[in-house]
Amino acid sequence: MKKKIVIAVTGASGSVYAKLLLQQLQKLQSQLAEVAIVMSANAKQVWQLELGEDSYKQLPFKFYDKNDFMAPFASGSARFDTMVIIPCSMGTLGRIAGGISDDLVTRAADVILKERRRLILVARDMPFNLIHIRNMQTVTEAGGIICPAVPSFYSKPTTVEEVAMTVVNRVIDLIGLEHESYRWSEEE
Template identity: 40%
Template sequence: MSKYIIAITGASGSIYGKRIIDILLDIGHDVHLIVSKTGSQVISHELNIPYGNFIDGFNYSQNLHVESEDNFFSPVASGSFKTDGMIIIPCSMGTLGKIAGGSSDNLIVRSADVCLKEKRKLIICPRESPYNSIHLKNMLALNDSGACIAPISPGFYNFPKTLTDIIDHHCSRVLDLLDIDNEHTIRWGR
């Protein structure tokens, strides 16, 4: 089984991060989860989980490794710890800007920097609207450095009926980018 780093930041849409983690754990993959400080507040607000206990909202699994945003001694801070890629979902404009600027000043930004330098897959799912030119330039810089920008923007061509359909469709398309087999979307032409 493979190892993935999943980061949840303080952008709206923490349900997407939770869903992708649940899918990866269900398949049996290892997940190293990093949640930013604001990310844990937004999880609490949007998923109605008491603040400070965000982990209670995730299905328990021995394959889930929770990493502190401040812990640069974590394995995922080093390129010598091999992973199969990283997904930042949802990604705030703040974290996106820090990665583009190379600041590496928390474990999310450092792990993303490591993925780029090691030529590993980095999928960034920004959530903001509208974008200003700083956001757009940062996204272009990250794309040019090897990241894949996969914005959270729902599609309606498969006639979603529930919020779960919409969330699963995006999560499934993101997992496709990492070549992770999954059956959580209705594929066009099937």
């Protein structure tokens, strides 16, 4: 069964993670029924600052305004399977943990949690303070998955993109999509 996925991009540093995930989802479209994207204004500014471009505008996915509460995934009846917030700011995490649905990102996250579907938050901040940790605990206890943007180095990445892909590959695994990536202890 093909998956319906919401991708939210917040204004936290780490636009490379969102870019690489969206590029990979393009390659995996045969496994996807729909990909919907919500980007905050800050996310667009950070993308431009960090990556020096706006390639997100060329993606073949449907974009929704962060205040569009008529978006299909603002309701559980739309039956989206998974939501990924990448990168996820601590402010967004806190609003989700507090049940504050003040924009489409937090409303969609609330819907995903209430419907017992998969919510993946790629937290991009450090160090964590106790409030962050408690918010992560709350979201985890509600059924969400906290996937900090912490790369691995087993695959011996040599570029920034290769380092970031170690995180993106884990996210794709968590979504439940089939793809090729480095696997620990597998022969090359």
